[in-house]
Amino acid sequence: MLNRTVHFLAGLFFLLTGHLASAQTPKLFALDALLNWEEPFAIGEKDMVVPFEGMGVTGYKRFYTKMKSGEDCRIFDMNSDAKCQLHLLPSRFPVKLFRAHYSYEGQLYKLEMTLLSAGVREALEVELDKLLGARSTMGKMVNKGQESPIWRWDSPKLILISHAAGPELLRLEILNPNFPTESSFPIRKSVTLIAPQTVAAPVDLDALLDFDKVWTYSPDDLEKVYRVRIPDQKEGAQFEWLGAEKTRARFSRKVNPGSITSLTLLAKQMEAQEAIVEFVGGRLARVTITLYNRRDSGAIEPSKFREKFIKAGQHLKQRLAMAPKNTSAAAGADRKVARWLWESPQCLALIEHNDYEGEAAQVPELLQLKLAPPRPTE
Numbered sequence: 001m002l003n004r005t006v007h008f009l010a011g012l013f014f015l016l017t018g019h020l021a022s023a024q025t026p027k028l029f030a031l032d033a034l035l036n037w038e039e040p041f042a043i044g045e046k047d048m049v050v051p052f053e054g055m056g057v058t059g060y061k062r063f064y065t066k067m068k069s070g071e072d073c074r075i076f077d078m079n080s081d082a083k084c085q086l087h088l089l090p091s092r093f094p095v096k097l098f099r100a101h102y103s104y105e106g107q108l109y110k111l112e113m114t115l116l117s118a119g120v121r122e123a124l125e126v127e128l129d130k131l132l133g134a135r136s137t138m139g140k141m142v143n144k145g146q147e148s149p150i151w152r153w154d155s156p157k158l159i160l161i162s163h164a165a166g167p168e169l170l171r172l173e174i175l176n177p178n179f180p181t182e183s184s185f186p187i188r189k190s191v192t193l194i195a196p197q198t199v200a201a202p203v204d205l206d207a208l209l210d211f212d213k214v215w216t217y218s219p220d221d222l223e224k225v226y227r228v229r230i231p232d233q234k235e236g237a238q239f240e241w242l243g244a245e246k247t248r249a250r251f252s253r254k255v256n257p258g259s260i261t262s263l264t265l266l267a268k269q270m271e272a273q274e275a276i277v278e279f280v281g282g283r284l285a286r287v288t289i290t291l292y293n294r295r296d297s298g299a300i301e302p303s304k305f306r307e308k309f310i311k312a313g314q315h316l317k318q319r320l321a322m323a324p325k326n327t328s329a330a331a332g333a334d335r336k337v338a339r340w341l342w343e344s345p346q347c348l349a350l351i352e353h354n355d356y357e358g359e360a361a362q363v364p365e366l367l368q369l370k371l372a373p374p375r376p377t378e
Contacts, residue, residue, distance in 0.1 A: 026085045027055050040158050041108045041176045048076050048100055057084045072104040089127050093120055109179040115170040138260045202262035203238045205275055208287050211346040215373040217284040219246040229255055251275040266315050292367040305364040312351055312369055320344040348372040
């Protein structure tokens, strides 16, 4: 009898705790099910709440405010909480806040989403490029005297803007291009303070990784392989000389004024921020390719940073047919820089980054690939 009682109580305990756990598990809501990217502003105020109420979620709220013009407008708010967790693009991007702006007449003119990590920007940009069938342009927004970078997609159906909303948050603003922008302060701030830019044709840096040829390059040879920027040139340049003596050259995303120039390598599988080429005695002697720079690229998830590091290392390992040496100890006792060195008959190659994994409360800051001719044989 005692055994039966024990088994009954144990079963009851697991049943109750299991029920409590399931009751506490938040419901997942995919905002993709609510958004129609073909007609993003067709959803009415009543239609906005139906999917949430269908899940038994009533944590949303409406409040009234005014546009800059003084016209009334209504805002629908939904926050992720213990009852409901929002996410975007098949569960890849957790969303903290979803907000819809309606005019007094009921016209949806703006959608906002605040994502929980600014480090997902690069991955999100790739997904949005695919979804919208176009690449973003880069610009800037000024708020309270502070400039911050933004990424913008334009189409006849929507204007989509992505920008940092704080150290760890990323905000998406989806604007109705047919709504009178002068009547709304949020739209006015987002649209008119953008520095208009376009995306120039990408520059393929793989010629700098052709170790059979690159160490024979003279400054004239570099100009035959890539287009140098000339005075007053507005577009079409691929690099620029850092001085009249032509001993240092720079490839950068800003080589063309007013546009962003994408730098690619490894058969366009990876993008770079910058490349510096140095000549000694009339021959190319050093190449430094910055694959990631937190100051210019923005925050990045450690997993994405590691993907870049591994991809670059695997390419060199395969290309040079040898494994690298870990030379991190050469950075000193504090080991703030992780270094991996290849010494081959084709080149000297070094990949280095800040040792964020070995430092408490640190984040990825810099990832560089440094190349030089092979050491002379005795």
